[in-house]
Amino acid sequence: MKKAFLVMVLVALLATTTLFAAGQQEAAKPKVTVFWALYDGLTEEYRQNLQDAFMKEYPNIELDIVPIPWDQVYDKLTTSLAGGNPPELSVIGTRWILELLALDAVEPVDKWVSKTTLDNIFDGTKEAFINGQLWGLPVAAGARILAINNTLTKKVPATMEEMRTEALRIKNATGKYGLIMPGKKHTELTDFAYYLYSAGGDFFEINADGSYGKCIINNAAGVKALTYMVDVANKDKSVPAGYLSQTRMESHPVFYAGDAGYVMIGAWVDSALKQAGASFDVTYAQIPPFAGAKPAPLVITDSIAIFSGAKNKKEAGLFLDFFYRDEWKAKFDELIGFPPVTKSAATLPQFQSPLYQALNEAAAVAKPWPLIEGFAEMSDVIWDAVSMAYLGQKTPKQALDDAAKQVDAIKATYE
Amino acid sequence: MKHLPTHRLTADAKMAYALIAPAALFIAVFMLYPVFYVIMMSLFKTNKLGILQQWVWFDNFTRLMKDPVFWQVTGRSLLWTAIAVIVKTVVGMIIALCLNVEFAGRKFARMLFIIPWASSVPISAMLWKWVYDHEFGLLNHTLTLLGISNPPVWLGMPTWSFVACIWVDIWIGIPFMALVFLAGMQSVSRDLYESAEVDGVNAPQKFFFITIPCIKQIVFIATLLSSLWTFNDFNTIYILTRGGPAGATDILITSIYKNGFEWLRFSDAAVMAVVTFIILMVFALVYARTYFRGGDDAL
Structure with missing residues (x-):
């Protein structure tokens, strides 16, 4: 028995030593993990090529670019932070930055990235520049626009009211859908924001000192x-019949398939249409305001941040320098369809098309998300209010009154 | 003089302890510690990373108990579990009875029935998400072909989405119940049925007075396991509806995830986790008590 026990202990020791040695060997090569948001248009081939090219140039660094659907990036990131195992880098919605700062989870990115890279980025896109430091490099920045399927309509609406009338006409005349309307909750509150901003509304009142005041989504x-x-959804029924079961990502393919007249969408629309094999002509225009209001499309910036709890920040900085070269970043911008954030890429011929002209025009009057802590939970509450109004469980006024109260209560927990 | 018994461990006992130690350590680190930490989080104010900040006694519990949404979610979890387990048990029993009958292709039929159980839950849920799709889904396409011009928006309307989610959970769970019941039925002695036939007993009587009493213990265990799994079925709801529309399919387990990892309210999530733990513990204890009391009657 003693002999058998001895043999078992020896085997266990051997196994442990071998595993430890293997671990040491791996540990000798610093690893950079990147949470890579899967934008529409971004291909697996590009991700793989970028990873391979970086590791070829830096053979002593292991790079793991982890592809994650956009809707799951926030959850994945918070889970990894809560578990004490953050990645070196992650694409983030810039609006999350305050929350990440409160958690002391991010590093100033300008500490790790070269001056050449930083100087090549347009200052206007550096939304993550807070308290004198840059907490993330802009990875995608673009205003939202209106895409119009010319097979169904050539009308460029000047107001939301005109768009509603035309959407109804499209439905009645062609049997197709007038307008895409995602009705199922997803990570972003983009769809409500398009209409809210176009009506001259906002999420919060702004105090004299520039801070956010009460939630005002329930105003006129x-x-x-x-x-x-x-x-538009329930009376005119000019949106897809199953809109309540469609998130943004699930509803856009209806437009790509040529079955809808209008969609409010981001710059990726062009490359997504190409990838879907769409053959119809598309006009790009501004999201129209409501009659009497000023145009105010939503502008969204996403950033790429370095995490303070990560082990290999220096190597993460090297990857950013590599990724922001035109060879990779301009291709990335082209694939996802966003206007370039780097000065050198902006001069390239592929970014001089009508789509980019429309995007630049929209950017001039666009409005961003509020930069406020707890916005993920607030968005959820407002989404539920929108859903209840769609379902007829509450009137729009009741739903927004209740949501505004809840949002104020959430905001109070951060004060 | 009387010698006191010595408690020196034998070589076999030492070996047993040595072999058990790694597993015991694993359980302590990866199961008991997280449970302990969740209980602590429910009694503390935590920061956004779930780190304990301030002892608040039962404040988190009282705050959550005052929230009507918490009670709606808890009630929905119980309803979800009750409906799903009852349907799985009844349908599983019917399928087991059919598969227990001798017929050509019985083995093939049994193999087919195991497929939903053998597939991973996320894949099954994604498959059903496509089936339920209003624009391109197989279900509504079929309903339209059958003349139903306005089929339901399965994952967009509160009642239909609850029904759709529960059906997927049932679809995944039925094979387990059917196979466990079938195994039980096959262990019942044929002599009992033959004696009953001699006494003129008909088929329903055989089922209720021979089969059911004989497999009672198995039914107990299968429904207990099914209840625990169903109550904690996160994948199905998260993939199909993420708890929507407007919270209509939110159950405790999805709400825990939402509070913890989407809103970073770890204390609230911990309170819900403790409530879930208590509900399931009470249920399991009551069940176990009934099971062991019935043990003497088992055949």
């Missing part, structure tokens, strides 16, 4: 926006 502009959304 907010109610006008939500009433419009409910009416």
Whole structure:
């Protein structure tokens, strides 16, 4: 028995030593993990090529670019932070940065990236520049626009009211859908924001010192926006019949298939249409305001941040320098369809098309998300209010009144 | 003089302890510690990373108990579990009875029935998400062909989405119940049925007075396991609806995830986890008590 026990202990020791040695060997090569958001248009081939090219140039660094659907990046990131195992780098919505700063989870990125890379980025896109430091490099920045399927309509609406009338005409005349309307909750509150901003509304009042005050989504502009959304969907029925079961990502393919007249969308629309094999002509225009209001499309910036709990920040900085070269970043911008954030890429011929002209025009008057802590939870509450209005469980006014109260309560927990 | 018994461990006992130690350590680190930490989080104010900040006694519990949404979610979890387990048990029993009958291709039929159970839950849920798709889904396409011009928006309307989610959970769980019941049925002695036939007993009587009493213990265990799994079925709901529309399919387990990892409210999530733990523990204890009390009657 003693002999058998001895043999077992020896085997266990051997196994442990071998595993430890293997671990040491791996540990000798620093590893950079990147949470890579899967934008529409971004291909697996590009991700793989970028990873291979970086490791060829830096054979002593292991790079793991982890592809993650956009809707799951926030959850994956918070889970990894809570578990004490953050990646070196992650694509983030810039609006998450305050939350990440409160957690002391991010590093100033300008500490690790070369001056050449930083100087090549447009200052206007550095939304993550807070308290004198840059907490993330802009990876994608673009205003939202209106895409119009010319097979179904050539009308460029000047107001939301005109768009509603034309959407109804398309439905009645062609049997197709007038407008894409995602009705199922997803990570972003983009769809409500399009209408809210176009009605002249906002999420919060702004105090004299520039800080955010009470939630005002339930004011006249907010109610006008939500009433419009409910009416287009439920009265006119000029949106896809199953809109309530479609997130943004699930609803856009209906437009790519040529079955809808209008969609409010981001710059990726062009490459997504190409990848879907769409053969119809498309006009790009501004998201129209409601009559009497000023145009105010939503602008969204995403950044790439370095995490303070990560082990290999220096190597992460090297990867960013590599990725922001035109060879890779301009190709990335082209694939996802966003306007370039680097000065050198902006001069390239592929970024001089009508789509980019429309995007630049929109950027001039665009409005960003509020930069406020707890916005993920607030978005969820507002999404539920929108869903309840769609379902007829509450009137738009009731739904937004209740949501505004909840949002104020959430905001109070951060003060 | 009387010698006291010595408690020196034998070589076999030492070996047994040595072999058990790694598993015991693994359980302590990866199961008991997280459970302990969750209980602590429910009694503390935590930061956004779930780190304990301040002892608040039962404040987190009282705050959550005052929230009507918490009660709706808890009630929905119980309803979800009750409906799913009852349907799985009844349908599983019917399928087991059919598969217990001798017929050509019985082995093939049994193999087919195991497929939903053998597939991973996320893959099954994604498959059903495509089936339920309003625009391109197989279900609505079929319903339209059958003349139903306005089929439901399965994952967009509160009641239909609850029904759709529960059906997927049932679809995944039925094979387990059917196979466990079938195994039980096959262990019942044929002599009992033959004696009953001699006494003129009909088929329903055989089922209720021979089969059911004989497989009672197995039914107990299968429904207990199914209840625990169903109550904690996160994948199905998260993939199909993420708890929507407007919270209509949110159950405790999805709400725990939402509070913890989407809103970073770890204390609230921990309170819900403790409540879930208590509900399932009470249920399991009551069940176990009934099971062991019935043990003497088992055949």
